[in-house]
Structure formats: C-alpha cells, structure tokens
Amino acid sequence: xxxxxxxxxxxxxxxxxxxxxxxxxxxxxxxxxxxxxxxxxxxxxxxxxxxxxxxxxxxxxxxxxxxxxxxxxxxxxxxxxxxxxxxxxxxxxxxxxxxxxxxxxxxxxxxxxxxxxxxxxxxxxxxxxxxxxxxxxxxxxxxxxxxxxxxxxxxxxxxxxxxxxxxxxxxxxxxxxxxxxxxxxxxxxxxxxxxxxxxxxxxxxxx
Amino acid sequence: xxxxxxxxxxxxxxxxxxxxxxxxxxxxxxxxxxxxxxxxxxxxxxxxxxxxxxxxxxxxxxxxxxxxxxxxxxxxxxxxxxxxxxxxxxxxxxxxxxxxxxxxxxxxxxxxxxxxxxxxxxxxxxxxxxxxxxxxxxxxxxxxxxxxxxxxxxxxxxxxxxxxxxxxxxxxxxxxxxxxxxxxxxxxxxxxxxxxxxxxxxxxxxx
Numbered sequence: 536x537x538x539x540x541x542x543x544x545x546x547x548x549x550x551x552x553x554x555x556x557x558x559x560x561x562x563x564x565x566x567x568x569x570x571x572x573x574x575x576x577x578x579x580x581x582x583x584x585x586x587x588x589x590x591x592x593x594x595x596x597x598x599x600x601x602x603x604x605x606x607x608x609x610x611x612x613x614x615x616x617x618x619x620x621x622x623x624x625x626x627x628x629x630x631x632x633x634x635x636x637x638x639x640x641x642x643x644x645x646x647x648x649x650x651x652x653x654x655x656x657x658x659x660x661x662x663x664x665x666x667x668x669x670x671x672x673x674x675x676x677x678x679x680x681x682x683x684x685x686x687x688x689x690x691x692x693x694x695x696x697x698x699x700x701x702x703x704x705x706x707x708x709x710x711x712x713x714x715x716x717x718x719x720x721x722x723x724x725x726x727x728x729x730x731x732x733x734x735x736x737x738x739x740x741x742x
Numbered sequence: 743x744x745x746x747x748x749x750x751x752x753x754x755x756x757x758x759x760x761x762x763x764x765x766x767x768x769x770x771x772x773x774x775x776x777x778x779x780x781x782x783x784x785x786x787x788x789x790x791x792x793x794x795x796x797x798x799x800x801x802x803x804x805x806x807x808x809x810x811x812x813x814x815x816x817x818x819x820x821x822x823x824x825x826x827x828x829x830x831x832x833x834x835x836x837x838x839x840x841x842x843x844x845x846x847x848x849x850x851x852x853x854x855x856x857x858x859x860x861x862x863x864x865x866x867x868x869x870x871x872x873x874x875x876x877x878x879x880x881x882x883x884x885x886x887x888x889x890x891x892x893x894x895x896x897x898x899x900x901x902x903x904x905x906x907x908x909x910x911x912x913x914x915x916x917x918x919x920x921x922x923x924x925x926x927x928x929x930x931x932x933x934x935x936x937x938x939x940x941x942x943x944x945x946x947x948x949x
Contacts, residue, residue: 716805
C-alpha cells in the first residue's frame, strides 16, 4: 500500500481541516497515512517569525478566519478561534509523539483539534488533555508521564529537525515516499493522488 | 449577471494560473469578471517585505515553483520562472489599467502572463509589450504614451489604494459585490460560486 506522511502542528488551523478528513480520503484513495506531529515554532523562528504569520500579517489573518469558516461550513465542521491564538501545542505534540509509538495518534489528534478549533478550548491545559486521553481509552497519568520523558522529548525534537531537513515551512504538509512535498489542506487530494499513482504496484481508484 | 472582481499583479505566479482560466470558468458559472490590475509592491512594503515572499522565504519559494509546475502540467500550461523573479510589473499594470478603459484588458493580460511565465520573457521590456499590443490589435505607440500619462498613473494608484482598503494582501484575490474576499487561484471556483449563489436573481449552474 502506498504511504503518505501527514505533517501537522497543533496550533495550525488548516491542519485541523486536514486531520478531520484525511483518514476518509486516504481510505478512498487506498493510501496509508503516517502521522507526523511536529513543532512549527522553531521553523518559524528560523525565518524570523516570533508568532503565527496570521498574527504578524493581520489582513492575512482576517482572511484565514473567513476562509476556514467557509470551508468548515461546507464540510459540516464547527470552527472558532481559541483564545489566545496561536495555542501552545507543545504538550499535545509530545503526547501525539507517544501516540505514534502506542497506536492511538489518530483519534488523539482528531480529539485535540476538535477541542481546540470546534470548542475553543485550551490545548495546553493538562486537565483537557487528560480528559481527551481517557475518552479515547488511554490511561492519562502514565501517558502524561511518558510524554514528559527525555525519550519522548528527544523524539519530537528529531521529528522537528527532520521537518526542517525536508524543507517544510508550514502545516499541514504532506510528503510522499519519493520526497514530493505538498503544502496546505487544499493540496491533500493532489498529495494522495501523487502517493497513489507513483507507486506502480498500487491499485489506485480512478479520481 | 453577478460580477466578480479579479485582482492581480503581473509579477504574481498564481495570478498567471487564474488569468489563463478565469474567463472559461466564469462563463460556465454565469458570472461577469471585472479585471483589476494593481500593484502588490506597496502592500508588501507596508508589511515589511522588500521583495516577493517566495524570495524572502526560500523553502516556501521552492515549494511554490514545484506546486505551480504540477498544477500547470495538469492544466496543460507551460511554466518557467523568469529571470529575475519577481519581474517588474509596473509598465504592464499601467497598460492593463488603460486596457480596462479601452476594452482589451483580458487578451492583454493573458498575453503578458504567457510571455512571462510560459516563455520566461522580461515583461518590463517596452519592445515585448509593444509586440503583445500589436498582436492583440492595439496600436502600440499611442497605448504606451497613454499608459505613461498622469491620468493612467493616477488611476493605477487609486486601484492599488482600493486594494489596501479592501484588505488585500496577496494575488490573485477575488472580491464579490457583497465584499466577500477570496485569496488564491485555489479559491477561484469557491469565489465564482459565492458570486453566483448570493445573487438570488441569478441562474447559477449546479456545481
């Protein structure tokens, strides 16, 4: 089965849109998804940004909100911007890194994004994250302890360094096994097509 | 007939993609297009950028080129980045401003973008622009003289000031008569749908 890496940052609004639909689209396309939670902060800092570009460039920020409202409405999703924006995605990213190892990254990621962008909740809050973990069937206390371990922290740092090496500059990004990079929720279908049709052995549905 | 304003800057790669397809899509949607050539330079300067963001952020620039190559290939369009990039779009923007008044803006705009991004030619070059004008049936010498007039310059400055007032921050942008703003070639179909369905009197094709 062809694979596609889904790179996302929990503070990212457009990553919310992708996280909520990627499994459905990937199943239709016959592509397996590798979930890659990473931190955009260090990458933004390296290009001189101290916060989200949507805050640095207010006209762009206003359009982003309206754009996501329109897309979310068309897809039947709720949307509200959390306060403050951007949220601090460090703790959920550490938990998701653990979730990749332990097999619960997908439901965890969807639940965090829904809490953040459908309900406007604070995703740096330990109680919120504990509640999400329990809801998806993961014991919260050991998961939170493991997420704070040196091992998980180092793994997240390695993932973020790999993102830089791959030339990622925003989220969501999609990377095919041949290195082809797609940026943005609006490129998800293209990325799935690419992942699918470049693997001659795969049986891609006609799109 | 519902109307959609198409705001574009001649240096903009994604505006090329829109300019080459907007009339076909607008005709299908039953929407009339108002061509709005403007200058992004003053807007970029106001947010602290001295050149294209694709030069300021090289990883983003590399992705943009690849992204446009993929889209252009899918649409049967040629693409090459002109040297230098971005091109100076001032003179073609003045000519297009005149073309709005005189009714030849659409074929002129398409021809300039094709020279720039399909053939890699210099669109600040007077000889190139004169050749394009003659090819679309416009006498070059009087058009170039009128484009340099105080009246045309002032009109382009007013259009660019209006772009800022509308909250435009990039190109292409699409603005509906109710003020709804869409940014990017990938939002063109949405913008046409919006222009169409918000005018209750219009007969929109089902999309």
